[in-house]
Amino acid sequence: MRKKLNIDELKAKALEVRRDIITMLTYAGSGHSGGSLSSTDYGTALFFNEMNIDPKNPEYSERDMWFFSIGHVTPVIYSLMAESGYFEKNALLKFRKLDGFLEGHPCKAHVPGIECSGGSLGQGLSVAVGAALGSRMDKHSRRVYAICGDGELQEGQIWEAVMFAAHYKLDNICVFVDYNRKQIDGDVEDIMGIHPLDEKFRSFNWNVITIDGHNFEEILAALEEAKNTKGKPTVILGNTIMGKGVSFMEDLHTWHGNPPNKEQAEIACKELGTTLEEWTTHLENN
Numbered sequence: 001m002r003k004k005l006n007i008d009e010l011k012a013k014a015l016e017v018r019r020d021i022i023t024m025l026t027y028a029g030s031g032h033s034g035g036s037l038s039s040t041d042y043g044t045a046l047f048f049n050e051m052n053i054d055p056k057n058p059e060y061s062e063r064d065m066w067f068f069s070i071g072h073v074t075p076v077i078y079s080l081m082a083e084s085g086y087f088e089k090n091a092l093l094k095f096r097k098l099d100g101f102l103e104g105h106p107c108k109a110h111v112p113g114i115e116c117s118g119g120s121l122g123q124g125l126s127v128a129v130g131a132a133l134g135s136r137m138d139k140h141s142r143r144v145y146a147i148c149g150d151g152e153l154q155e156g157q158i159w160e161a162v163m164f165a166a167h168y169k170l171d172n173i174c175v176f177v178d179y180n181r182k183q184i185d186g187d188v189e190d191i192m193g194i195h196p197l198d199e200k201f202r203s204f205n206w207n208v209i210t211i212d213g214h215n216f217e218e219i220l221a222a223l224e225e226a227k228n229t230k231g232k233p234t235v236i237l238g239n240t241i242m243g244k245g246v247s248f249m250e251d252l253h254t255w256h257g258n259p260p261n262k263e264q265a266e267i268a269c270k271e272l273g274t275t276l277e278e279w280t281t282h283l284e285n286n
């Protein structure tokens with residue numbers, strides 16, 4: 001049984017994850033900063049408090065299953081995986097490099113622990129609800145966790161999966177919406193509005209919990225409520241901020257798919273309590 005981190009430890013771990021994200025993006029010279037930083041706190045709670053996983057044995061049969069339906073946020077996915085022990089942290093420094101194995105979008109064939117290759121928005125949730133139904137048919141007690149983006153919810157396939165999960169009363173699945181209100185081209189509401197999201201999910205017969213997606217007390221309470229909710233799936237609408245933790249990235253859609261340059265990375269690292277050199281050395285040696 002892995003040790004669960006308490007709230008203070010989760011905050012400290014999330015800070016490390018944000019340092020990893022900035023550092024790996026800087027060396028890669030490409031990749032997605034904004035959504036990685038907005039989903040960091042929820043991901044940290046999942047990997048370090050909530051889920052039953054065995055990173056040294058990714059195929060562990062009793063495991064909970066997790067699906068980042070927003071496959072583009074590989075910086076946070078790989079950081080969470082490295083920090084929890086799926087592979088060594090120095091691999092993060094070869095993110096998106098030809099001589100590394102961490103591609104820009106997650107590939108099941110190359111990264112043990114990734115349940116399903118991703119990157120095409122809308123598909124991950126369908127796989128997750130299938131895993132939830134399959135687990136129930138197998139009388140398996142696992143829980144299934146999916147992370148969706150708010151822009152991703154514009155995909156029609158999402159709503160088929162939402163309908164499916166409610167129809168089959170899949171109370172073993174919990175979906176988090178990284179509700180940062182931004183997507184690649186601007187504000188979600190300007191491009192293809194999804195408001196009112198809570199009423200939409202409720203009308204599909206889901207249990208809906210709205211939280212501050214950067215508040216660990218609220219995240220853990222929501223995950224607990226999800227576990228205690230029977231007969232329907234749960235969605236956690238996490239109000240988040242794109243680029244959270246780096247002042248010049250916060251709330252700007254222009255950081256959706258851009259990495260910091262070295263100069264910007266130095267400023268970001270300073271705000272996160274380190275330097276690029278210090279954190280690079282840290283990753284090299286772990």
Ligand SMILES: Cc1ncc(C[n+]2csc(CCOP(=O)(O)OP(=O)(O)O)c2C)c(N)n1
Binds near residue numbers: 036178183
């Ligand atoms: C099917 C599909 N269409 C378009 C894209 C290109 N794309 C990647 S991320 C993205 C925006 C997603 O917005 P959101 O879910 O809000 O993620 P965030 O901007 O918060 O990272 C788009 C359009 C894609 N990956 N898949």
